[in-house]
Amino acid sequence: MVSFIAGLLDATVQAATVLLLAGMGELISERAGVLNLGVEGMMLVGALGGFITTVLTGSHWLGFGVGILLGMVLALVHAFLCITLKSNQVISGVMLTLLGTGLTTFFGSGWVEESISGFPQITFPLVGQYLVGIPVIGEALFRSTATDYLALGLLVVVWYFLYHSNLGLEMIAVGEDPEMADTMGVSVFRLRYLAVLIGGGFAGAAGAHLSLAFSQLWVPGMTAGRGWIAVALVIFAQWRPRRMLVGAYLFGLLDALRIRSQSISLTLGPDAPLAGVINPIVEFLMTPQIMGTYPYLATIIVLVYAVIRTKSDQLAVPSALLQSYSRETD
Amino acid sequence: MSEDTTLRMEGILKEFPGVVANDHVDLSVERGEIHGLLGENGAGKSTLMKILYGLYSQDDGEIYLDGERLDLGSPQDAIDAGIGMVHQHFMLIPRLTVAENVVLGEREPAPAFRSDAADSWLPAAVRNNSLVQSLAGQFSLGLDVPEQRIQDLADQYGFDIDVSAKIWELDVGQQQRVEILKALYRDVDLLILDEPTAVLTPTEAERLFDSLERLTDEGLSIIFITHKLTEVDAIVDRVTVLREGQNVGTAEVSSVSRADLAEMMVGREVLFDIDREAVDLGEPVLRAREVEATDNRNIEALSGIDLTVRQGEIVGIAGVSGNGQKELAEVMAGIRDVTAGELVVNGEDITGAKPKTFVDSGVSFVPEDRLQYGCAEDLSVMHNATMKDFRDGRFGDRPFLDYGELREYAETLVEEFDVRGVSDVTETKAGDLSGGNLQKLILAREIYRNPDLLIANQPTRGVDVGAIEFIRETLLEQRKAGTGIILLSEDLDEIFDLSDRILVVYEGEFVYETTPAEADRERIGLEMTGGGETAASPVKSGATQGSES
Numbered sequence: 051m052v053s054f055i056a057g058l059l060d061a062t063v064q065a066a067t068v069l070l071l072a073g074m075g076e077l078i079s080e081r082a083g084v085l086n087l088g089v090e091g092m093m094l095v096g097a098l099g100g101f102i103t104t105v106l107t108g109s110h111w112l113g114f115g116v117g118i119l120l121g122m123v124l125a126l127v128h129a130f131l132c133i134t135l136k137s138n139q140v141i142s143g144v145m146l147t148l149l150g151t152g153l154t155t156f157f158g159s160g161w162v163e164e165s166i167s168g169f170p171q172i173t174f175p176l177v178g179q180y181l182v183g184i185p186v187i188g189e190a191l192f193r194s195t196a197t198d199y200l201a202l203g204l205l206v207v208v209w210y211f212l213y214h215s216n217l218g219l220e221m222i223a224v225g226e227d228p229e230m231a232d233t234m235g236v237s238v239f240r241l242r243y244l245a246v247l248i249g250g251g252f253a254g255a256a257g258a259h260l261s262l263a264f265s266q267l268w269v270p271g272m273t274a275g276r277g278w279i280a281v282a283l284v285i286f287a288q289w290r291p292r293r294m295l296v297g298a299y300l301f302g303l304l305d306a307l308r309i310r311s312q313s314i315s316l317t318l319g320p321d322a323p324l325a326g327v328i329n330p331i332v333e334f335l336m337t338p339q340i341m342g343t344y345p346y347l348a349t350i351i352v353l354v355y356a357v358i359r360t361k362s363d364q365l366a367v368p369s370a371l372l373q374s375y376s377r378e379t380d
Numbered sequence: 381m382s383e384d385t386t387l388r389m390e391g392i393l394k395e396f397p398g399v400v401a402n403d404h405v406d407l408s409v410e411r412g413e414i415h416g417l418l419g420e421n422g423a424g425k426s427t428l429m430k431i432l433y434g435l436y437s438q439d440d441g442e443i444y445l446d447g448e449r450l451d452l453g454s455p456q457d458a459i460d461a462g463i464g465m466v467h468q469h470f471m472l473i474p475r476l477t478v479a480e481n482v483v484l485g486e487r488e489p490a491p492a493f494r495s496d497a498a499d500s501w502l503p504a505a506v507r508n509n510s511l512v513q514s515l516a517g518q519f520s521l522g523l524d525v526p527e528q529r530i531q532d533l534a535d536q537y538g539f540d541i542d543v544s545a546k547i548w549e550l551d552v553g554q555q556q557r558v559e560i561l562k563a564l565y566r567d568v569d570l571l572i573l574d575e576p577t578a579v580l581t582p583t584e585a586e587r588l589f590d591s592l593e594r595l596t597d598e599g600l601s602i603i604f605i606t607h608k609l610t611e612v613d614a615i616v617d618r619v620t621v622l623r624e625g626q627n628v629g630t631a632e633v634s635s636v637s638r639a640d641l642a643e644m645m646v647g648r649e650v651l652f653d654i655d656r657e658a659v660d661l662g663e664p665v666l667r668a669r670e671v672e673a674t675d676n677r678n679i680e681a682l683s684g685i686d687l688t689v690r691q692g693e694i695v696g697i698a699g700v701s702g703n704g705q706k707e708l709a710e711v712m713a714g715i716r717d718v719t720a721g722e723l724v725v726n727g728e729d730i731t732g733a734k735p736k737t738f739v740d741s742g743v744s745f746v747p748e749d750r751l752q753y754g755c756a757e758d759l760s761v762m763h764n765a766t767m768k769d770f771r772d773g774r775f776g777d778r779p780f781l782d783y784g785e786l787r788e789y790a791e792t793l794v795e796e797f798d799v800r801g802v803s804d805v806t807e808t809k810a811g812d813l814s815g816g817n818l819q820k821l822i823l824a825r826e827i828y829r830n831p832d833l834l835i836a837n838q839p840t841r842g843v844d845v846g847a848i849e850f851i852r853e854t855l856l857e858q859r860k861a862g863t864g865i866i867l868l869s870e871d872l873d874e875i876f877d878l879s880d881r882i883l884v885v886y887e888g889e890f891v892y893e894t895t896p897a898e899a900d901r902e903r904i905g906l907e908m909t910g911g912g913e914t915a916a917s918p919v920k921s922g923a924t925q926g927s928e929s
Contacts, residue, residue: 214521216489216517216518216521218521219476219484223476223484226475227471227472227473231485232435233465234485369475377436
């Protein structure tokens with residue numbers, strides 16, 4: 051049992067990192083007013099690009115960098131379409147997800163057999179060697195890949211950037227009311243490009259983490275909807291970095307549980323009262339496909355809760371999300 | 381050219397597709413004056429000011445500030461030149477604090493990185509390095525020093541503002557003062573105010589005027605955009621009038637009369653007195669008995685309203701805003717449910733029926749909020765013009781619609797009601813029309829169907845003199861055609877000029893009834909504010925007895 055929980059926690063951390071990285075990127079992009087539904091595609095491109103680079107050069111760090119870069123390239127397309135050409139953000143995003151999926155399936159088919167030495171599990175620098183001995187949680191938290199630690203570090207950076215820097219304040223302003231920001235001398239165009247590119251970089255990093263640290267192999271379509279969960283995660287977190295940490299680990303746990311659901315038996319013994327009624331329900335709820343919907347269900351619950359609890363003008367969604375901006379069209 | 385001239389705009393030309401918004405406009409503003417910019421909606425005032433603020437770039441013409449030629453590529457350039465602007469719709473982010481809104485774009489670094497910091501742990505050489513300054517300006521944010529400065533400015537001009545409050549916590553007047561603080565924080569010499577009183581109550585407007593006078597005492601120059609002649613009299617030193625994108629003249633306010641200014645604005649003589657012919661009253665079109673209703677927060681807003689309106693009669697309802705007028709109008713139009721009482725339209729009891737039943741019974745409604753309830757902003761003029769009638773079979777055989785017919789109908793409305801700014805009824809969106817023209821479109825839609833009952837709530841609020849005149853005349857014409865009209869207005873003059881009968885509403889009840897001929901304004905004012913209970917209310921047939929005991 052202890053080893054099961056330790057393994058589950060370990061998988062939770064790994065899965066949470068994917069969501070955390072992709073979610074932070076989405077958060078920044080949306081905070082500036084640009085919805086990016088291309089995360090899934092950007093993650094796949096990052097995953098394949100990072101994987102191929104690592105196979106060819108043997109350096110997983112170089113692979114990670116290439117993954118980020120490719121995510122940004124795809125994001126640049128999104129930025130050009132949505133910010134410069136002012137086309138519909140939803141259409142552009144979905145199109146990029148389909149494009150990323152198609153491209154990586156085609157170009158990635160020859161790389162399925164390859165193997166790499168990706169990010170190794172390392173103990174946390176300095177204090178890790180003492181803490182790793184803590185029962186159950188020690189291994190999971192203090193022996194992980196470098197990207198797991200990096201994601202947590204970046205979360206602090208993102209939080210600081212958004213709330214304690216001028217650029218962050220300007221980015222929030224651009225996402226709330228681009229016209230207002232413009233009248234204050236803030237360049238809406240530049241900040242939105244910046245936010246979308248950062249978002250794409252994070253999505254690419256999430257993909258590269260997936261192929262280089264999480265599974266250490268390439269399978270077409272390996273993101274398996276995690277990009278969409280990242281979009282849901284931003285809503286779940288109500289566009290706030292700190293809540294995103296909680297959400298990412300919660301969704302990560304659900305993901306880890308889903309993969310292991312076959313080996314968990316929560317059914318009651320045949321003699322227990324009501325076993326005939328409860329067991330089929332529990333079995334149904336533990337089906338991997340059903341478990342895959344839990345992050346979305348949780349997001350819906352959070353949305354409903356947020357709408358009931360707060361007045362609509364205090365909802366956390368950036369007011370200018372999905373709105374393109376140009377000066378002379380009002 | 382006087383040496384006191386601070387701003388000169390020369391030959392400004394700005395064209396939008398199909399429209400010349402500014403046709404070689406000249407404008408000069410003197411130091412320390414409040415310069416009025418007067419014109420109808422759509423005369424090009426806002427466009428001219430957006431050019432001055434760097435939001436639009438002019439197609440031709442030049443701008444000089446204190447003798448220097450300005451090349452304004454963005455609002456930042458205007459801010460750098462010392463120009464500030466308070467926009468008609470507030471440019472504030474409700475979710476952020478006052479201080480955050482004010483400093484946005486100023487790149488205030490963390491205290492340690494301020495070049496003027498007294499006790500920073502960083503050596504001055506590092507702090508003053510331009511790269512360090514740029515990085516600190518981007519990646520850090522210090523609000524303590526700016527907050528103090530904003531507070532000092534607020535104190536200096538007598539603004540009661542809590543700098544750490546969120547914008548949504550402030551009332552409209554306070555929000556406007558934050559807008560002014562935004563400009564003052566940037567040390568502007570020239571402040572543009574775009575219709576600043578449109579959102580203010582009269583008391584708040586008074587306060588604003590006091591503040592503006594204080595600002596000009598300090599040497600600021602102010603451009604004050606308005607279409608209200610009373611404001612020009614109250615506060616402006618010199619006034620420039622724009623009409624259809626052209627400058628029709630600049631004058632000292634003390635040397636021109638209100639009628640002159642109105643004529644300059646509209647291009648013809650404006651009738652401040654309206655001829656109201658006698659019309660014989662017909663059958664009652666509306667009989668409301670003991671109507672009660674609640675407002676959006678479920679608090680009782682109407683407590684027992686009796687109202688009868690006859691054919692050819694305009695019933696004016698006067699009252700201080702928030703005494704149930706909105707609910708009254710909505711109940712009569714069928715879009716708000718009554719909690720008690722009955723509504724009889726043309727002899728038929730339609731209490732509790734769907735809004736469509738009201739529409740089909742010949743009820744038309746001009747709502748108070750044109751953009752939110754009066755139209756679908758993003759739909760075309762054609763869609764908006766036909767919104768109430770497209771189902772009635774005139775426009776092709778159901779379930780199909782003949783768009784040619786719809787378009788023709790919309791074009792007729794646009795023409796007959798003089799709706800300007802429509803280049804193509806199927807292309808121009810209703811939301812792109814200026815306030816007065818949108819109001820004319822809504823009025824056209826509601827009146828062209830020959831209603832038996834018309835409810836007009838604040839039909840002339842926020843529209844310019846020309847449109848006001850047109851709207852009032854249209855209402856009178858409709859009265860002659862036999863429509864019963866309920867007119868709700870906060871403008872007492874309007875009520876007096878148009879109504880056959882005046883009712884005063886106070887806290888959801890009619891407390892006083894009179895006619896324009898017999899009315900005593902002082903009495904009406906008292907009744908509106910609840911101060912008339914001691915006097916006996918005259919009671920007329922078919923009307924109400926609502927005075928409280």
